[in-house]
Amino acid sequence: MGRAPCCDKANVKRGPWSPDEDMLLRNYVEKHGTGGNWIALPSKAGLKRCGKSCRLRWLNYLRPDIKHGGYTEEEDNLICTIYKNIGSRWSVIASHLPGRTDNDVKNYWNTKLKKKMMARDQSASSTTTTTTTTPESSLPSDHTTQTSLKVEPSEEYYSTGTSSAGHENNGMIGNYWSEYGDGEMEAMLFELGFLRSYETQEVGDGGPWLPPTLSNLWEFSDLP
DNA sequence: AAGTTGGTCAACCGCAGGTGC
DNA sequence: CGCACCTGCGGTTGACCAACT
Numbered sequence: 001m002g003r004a005p006c007c008d009k010a011n012v013k014r015g016p017w018s019p020d021e022d023m024l025l026r027n028y029v030e031k032h033g034t035g036g037n038w039i040a041l042p043s044k045a046g047l048k049r050c051g052k053s054c055r056l057r058w059l060n061y062l063r064p065d066i067k068h069g070g071y072t073e074e075e076d077n078l079i080c081t082i083y084k085n086i087g088s089r090w091s092v093i094a095s096h097l098p099g100r101t102d103n104d105v106k107n108y109w110n111t112k113l114k115k116k117m118m119a120r121d122q123s124a125s126s127t128t129t130t131t132t133t134t135p136e137s138s139l140p141s142d143h144t145t146q147t148s149l150k151v152e153p154s155e156e157y158y159s160t161g162t163s164s165a166g167h168e169n170n171g172m173i174g175n176y177w178s179e180y181g182d183g184e185m186e187a188m189l190f191e192l193g194f195l196r197s198y199e200t201q202e203v204g205d206g207g208p209w210l211p212p213t214l215s216n217l218w219e220f221s222d223l224p
Numbered sequence: 225a226a227g228t229t230g231g232t233c234a235a236c237c238g239c240a241g242g243t244g245c
Numbered sequence: 246c247g248c249a250c251c252t253g254c255g256g257t258t259g260a261c262c263a264a265c266t
Contacts, residue, residue: 015235
C-alpha cells in the first residue's frame, strides 16, 4: 500500500489558472492567511484545486512582492556565483534575490543564463589573462575576467546590519557569511568586487574565526 | 499561408525531510 | 519508534508563441 495521494486527482482542476481562481486564492490568503495548511485551503477558498497547486500559484505568481523578468546584470552575476558555489539549490539562490522565486530563477537559469554564462566562459577561456592568486576550485571559472564580469556593488550589499556571525559590516554580506563557508564567502565577495584582494587566512585551533579580510573590504565610499 | 523549430514559462510530479500523534 | 500527513524542493513536462523555412 503506497502513500495516499495528496488530493483526489479526478476531482481537482488542473492546468492554467483562470483570473477568477487567482482572485479567489488571493482574496482568501490576504484575508485569512494560509493557516499553515495548504491541503485544507482550496475547499475553504472555494477552489477546486490541489493544495500543492494553490501553494505554488501563490508563491510563484500571486504574492504581492513578486518580480517577473527584468533581471539585472548584478542579479545575473549573483545567481551565477552562488550556482557555481552551491549548485542547483534554487530556493537558496532565490532567497538572496528579493522578489524572485525558486521557479523563476530556475527557469531563468535554464533558458537564458546558462547559455549566457557558457558563452562568457568560452570567451574567457580564449583569453589568457590571469590576474589573481585565487584557488581555481573555489571560484567561478570566469573569475579571471574581472573586467568583463565586474559587478558594481550596490548600496543594498552594504546596507547596515549585523549578521549572526558578527560580521557587522554588512547586511546582505553578513547574511551570506552566516550561510556559506568562509572560503566560499570570501571568494564570492572577491568575485563581486567587494574585496581589495583575495587571500585566505589560516584559522587557528580553538580560536574564533574572524573575518580575515574584513578590513580588506572596500568601504562603500571608496569602491574601486 | 502552412508547417516546423526553438524559446519561454507556468504548472505538475515525485521524492525527501520535518513534525505530530 | 513507527506511521501518516504535510510542506518544500528540484526536475520535468507541456502549452503557447514567435521566428524561421
